Amino acid sequence: MSEDSFLVIALAGNPNCGKTALFNSLTGSHQKVANYPGITVERKSGRLTTPRGHEVQVVDLPGMISLDARSPDEEVSKEALFGTMNGEPQPDLVVAVADATNLERGLALVLELKSLKTPIVLALNMMDLAEKRGLLLNLDVLSQELGVEVLPTVATRQGGNAGLIAAIDHFVELPPDRRGSKSPVEWKVWTADQVQDRFRRVDEILRLATTKPLTPATWTERLDRVLLHPVAGLAILASTMLMIFQAVFQWAAPLQDGIESGIARLSQFFLTVLPAGALRDLLLEGVLAGVGGVLVFLPQILILFAFVLLLEDVGYMARAVFLLDRLMGSVGLHGRSFVPLLSSFACAIPGVMATRTIENKRDRILTILVAPLMTCSARIPVYVMLIAAFIPSERVVGPFSVQGLVLFGLYxxxxxxxxxxxxxxxxxxxxxxxxxxxxxxxxxxxxxxKNLRQGLVQRTVIFLKRAGTLILSLSLLLWFLSSYPKVESNQVSEPPIYYSYAGQLGRFLAPALAPLGFDWRISVALVPGFAAREVMVSGLATVFSVEASDEAAQSTSLGSKLASSWSLATALSLLLWYVFAPQCLSTFAVIRRETGSWKWTAFSFGYLLVTAYLVSFLGYRLFVSLGWGA
Amino acid sequence: MTMRLNELLKGGRGRVIGHADESVLSQRLLEMGFIYGTKVEVLHEGPFGKDPMAVRVRGSVVAIRRDEAKMIEIEIEGKSNR
Known part of the structure; x- marks a missing residue:
């Protein structure tokens, strides 16, 4: 490695200036996403090898309005730029990125960044869109007035950054003493007058440099007249959400089936080639089942991510926040809580992870606390099995059946x-x-x-790294608890799980759960269900010694067995339990990581547990008094 | 005639003449471009209680709640607030 491989180039700019697209096109697939130490702000860095063979590190700083930081994201950008963050090198060169179709705020930030004294160049991004809207700029005048080099870029076009990359090459080739200072500067809060002066100066610069001004964004205005319309806008938002739901559940189904049958075939293979014993059990029932448990949700999460990214990319997400802010605000949530809560219908884990976009810490924690109440897809197998076994399938009104209404009611x-x-x-x-x-x-x-694809890959990798490992290790732990200690099945009267640690725990808890109408079998099956909610179904199958070749058959035969041994009141009580109960340890592991607080993790677990208990208890009493207890 | 931005309805226009105080919120609104002398126009209102409002300011559109818009003192020119 030569010395220049250590040069750090930071991209800084307003939100929505196309900074990430520029970062993606500069670094291609050579990216690394991690957390800044101690906080949950993402640090995106990557490597760029210029045509002249120089290697530099590019860091994509979170979007910022001003150096006067107001959110964790902005705080990170500021600290990184000042070089005051631990373990984070101060950049050698700052590439200020400004949206050419929205220059005023972008240029105000450039003037602010100049106060850093770090060498700076300006990337005038989305130049193609600006030109399409008739903008003619005299770049020489602009550069002269701003006092920085100005390079038009089109991040989304092949070769659209050639000028910027050439400028980076030029900078790298300068002798080190001519690259400019990195001497630390002290930060002083701007006064209101300074902010106003900056904008006045921007006005003046733009007056001098603009040959032909930008025409209004006609299409955006036309679209907004419909998409932000109080009635039509809400209807379109509702249909968009419905469509995403539909896609998450329907498009994912064949993929999930494929993954399941693949896992089944693989375990069949191991079953034949490996000798029976503890190792095979570990591999098949522990590791393979755990990996399967992670992978089986991946299609849904991918589809969800793809839609969220798409809506963000086209600019619709800000509209959704606009339409819903008041509604969410009436219950104390923020407009930005919308995406995390929507994601939680697939799985609370990406939902909790998505709360990072909420700037205020209190709002973020509030959203995290209620996210597990959204019906995630892991509850569906439990709901479907119990509803099919206990609720009559007759139709009541038009196309609606009692079963459908119960499911809807749970949601x-x-x-x-x-x-x-x-x-x-x-x-x-x-x-x-x-x-x-x-x-x-x-x-x-x-x-x-290309940008969407890169974003999707990035988020998937993050999900697998942060959540996948957690889910897998918790599944392994719970598999161990439900399989050990081993007993000889011909010497005992109950199924082996009865004697396992999980069984012991479940039987220990059984008296506490009896007032909810749960017998020891349910208590025991709930324990492995902590790995993931849907594991409860196979947990029950083990307790009731149901042998079946595949999942559908298992669900049906288990259902008929349950129907003959439980009362309707017990089944309904268990359904209520599943609406609230903190039955997914991975969710709480992620909550712990995202909040950085055991207190809030314990609080969320505790309030969900207490609510589940109370609602199931009251529900069970009510159902018994209705005569459904026998 | 002077009023506050939160009193403007859809289609209303004005010019920023000041901020109610010098709080953190005021500073952020300045950074978003609501500086003195800037023209503003209400383009859209939220579906519930006409809140928040989408305001055109300096070539971009910014959504703010009426509660925050109270901060911004504006001057109405002629009868532009139809």
Missing amino acids: LMGIVFAFFFATLFKRTVLRGPNPALILEMPTYKWPHL
Whole structure:
């Protein structure tokens, strides 16, 4: 490695300036996403090898309005630029990125960044869109007035960054003493007058450098007249959400089936080639089942991520926040809580991870607390099995059956209670002023496929790394608890799980759960269900010694067995339990990581547990009094 | 005639003449471009209680709640607030 491989180039700019697209096109697939130490702000860095063979490190700083930081994201950008962050090198060169179609705020930030004294160049991004809207700039004048080199870029076009890369090459080839200072500067909060002066100066610069001004964003205005319309806009938002739901569940189904049968074939293979014993059990029932448990949700999560990325990329997400802010605000949530809560319908884990975009810490914790109440897809196998076994399939009104209405009711219950608890927490443990909503509504853009693909790969890798490892290790732990100690099955009367650690724990808890109508079998099956909610189904199958060749057959034969041994009241009580109960340890491991606090992790676990217990208890009493207890 | 930005309805226009105080919020609004002399126009209102509002300011559109818009003092020219 030569010395120049250590040069650090930081990309800094407003949100929505196309900074990430520029970063993606500069670094290609040579990217690394990690957390800044101690906080949950993502640090994206990558390697760029220039045509002249120099290697530099590129860091994509979180979007910022100003150096006067107001959010964890902005704080990171500021600290990184000042070189005051531990273990984070101060950049040698700052590439200020400004959206050429929205120059005023971008240039105001450039003037601010100049106060850093670090060498700086300006990438005038989305130049193609600006030119399409008639903008003619005299770049020489602009560069002269700003006092920085100006390089037009089109991040989304092949070769659209040639000028910027050439400038980087030029900078790297300068003798080190001519690259400019990295001497630390002291940060002073701007006064209101300074901010105003900056904008006046930008006005002056733009007056001098603009040959032909930008025409209005006609298409965005036309689209917004429909998409932000109080009635039509809400209807379109609702249909968009429905479509995403539909896609998450329907498109993913064949993929999930494929993954399941692949795992089954693989375990069949190991079954034949490996000798029976503890190692084979570990591999098949522990590792393979655990990996399968992670992979089987991946299609849904991928589809969900793809839609979220697409909506963000085209600029619609800000509109969704605009439409829903007041509604969410009425229960104490933030407009930005929308995406995390929507994600939680697939799985609470990516939902909790998505709360990073919420700037205010209280709002973020509030969203994390209620996210597990959204009905995630792991509850569906449990719901479906119990509903099919206990609820009559007759139709009541038009196309609606009792079974469908019960399922819908369970979903609705989760949402209603999420809003209830959000309101409650906002008035008690998370009381505080509502933070401001100041959100730029970007102009609509065509999605850029390469960019989407890169974003999708990035988020998937993050999910697998951060959540996959957790889910896998917890599955292994719970598999161990439900399989050991081993007993000889011909010497005992109950199924082996009865004697395992999980069985012992379940039987120990059984008296506490008896008032909910749960017998020891349910208590025992709930324990492996902590690995993932749907594992409860196979847990019950083990307890009831149901042998079946595949999952559907297992669900049906288990269902008929349950129907003959449980009362309707017990089944309904278990359904209620599943709406609330903190039956997924991975979710809480992720909550611990994202909040960095055991206190909030314990609080979320505790309030869900208490609610589950109370609702199931009251429900069970009610159902028994209705005569459903026998 | 002077008023606050939160009193403007859809289609209303004005010019920023000041901020109510010098809080953190005021500073961020300045950084978003609501500086004195800037023209503003309300383009859209939220579906519930006409809140938040989407305001055109300096060539971009910014969504803010009426509660925050209270900060911004504006001047209405002629009868532009139809």
